[in-house]
Amino acid sequence: MSKAIALTAPLSLDQVRSLAAGDEVRLSGIVVTARDAAHRYLVERDDSDGMPFDLGDGVIYHCGPIMRRVGARWEAVSAGPTTSDRMEIYEPRVIDRYRVRAILGKGGMGPATVEALKVSGAVYLAAASGAGALLARKIVSIKRVWKLEDFGEPEAMWELEVRDFPAIVAMDTRGGNLYAEVERRSAEALATLRGKRFGG
């Protein structure tokens, strides 16, 4: 792994296409959180409902943060990634409809998302699993929140400005996929273990 690549969101198609699975990145700029309820909403909503941000060329972060009100502002207390694969049933439609350039999450996604990343030109970035305290320190400001009343704090869409947020390109625009490689090798190891018996 070479030195981390600096990225600033919104991201250009060319920039995203130049990334390869295994690259380490530091992301700055705007990201918008969306998890289970928000993904369903993004697929089903009407274009004219007043959603206050444009996700085009943007980054969606699979995250249900802990936020705290400090006077009139919000502050991120703990904000690491949630498991991405629950969003698999919506993600290809979200990528296609909004032309997002990056999904930031953990644990990887399934074949439909791999295909959508290729077709639209987008990447999947793995953020440090469970590192909520550390990653909250990379959030420099909270721009706004949408659907807080309807969805509750974890599921609302939070528009965040991040600086030097660390991540790894885990799935790229050409089908490169770190998780698929790990799964293939672990399946071989499992087959070997199934050939043995305990105590045998």
Next chain:
Amino acid sequence: MDILQAVVELLKVAATDLPDDVEQALASALSKETGALPRSALSATLENICAARKDARPICQDTGVPIFFVTAARGTSYEGMADVLSEAVRIATRVVPLRPNAVDSLTGKNSGDGVGPGVPVIYFKEWQQHYHIIDLLMKGGGSENVGATYKLPDPAMGAQRDVDGVRRAVLDAVFRAQGRGCPPYIIGVGVAGTKDDAAVLSKRQLLRRLGDKSEVNGVSRFENEVLSEINSLGIGPAGLSGNTTALAVKMAVHARHPATFFVDVAFGCWAHRRRRMRFGDGKAEYE
């Protein structure tokens, strides 16, 4: 100190400060990894643990479902204790803060205070001593979602109704989980004759310190051998490859019905929010 305050403190310590044995196991895992990806994942993990402790903020934003295993002082009423625990969760949700994680299963409405029907989860027993022991797990959704129950025999896995069948179930569960539940994992295994008993038994194993040894004949050997087999799968920290997929395997076995054989596999994520409080005479001790 009253017990309400003491339980709020228990929730705070659990959410913000990882137990020493888990932190040591993660540090030792880092020394055994050579690949850039697993090293980077474990370094971020260790850095995060320090950041959380220093800032007194939750290690992970998913502060989970609080699961209390209460061993109550002689004469304690369940209702009184349950009220205290729920109120402590409400207060901790505001002051730590914890993430409000109680959502109406059908309408999706978040209660906002961390409490709802069946939440927090409470297992209660009374004993003859004059103090309480309260064990707490704050169980995140990611690791809970990869847990699995198996019914043996299972022809597809080649699992018969014996110890090797249990081993096959555990390996299958870890393989299916891949990196989705935040490895390195702590694996709890419960073997029993009803699926509810197997599920509670596997959860209880997550309360054990990583270095403790089962006294039951053969169990310790099983735990060690299956741990090394899990680590040969190569899933690794954060599921990005490596030698450390689990930090420990902990198993307990109950009697079963002649016709039934349930194996439940519970996963703890690396951010293993496990704490114990001893409370008596207005004094609380935490471990």
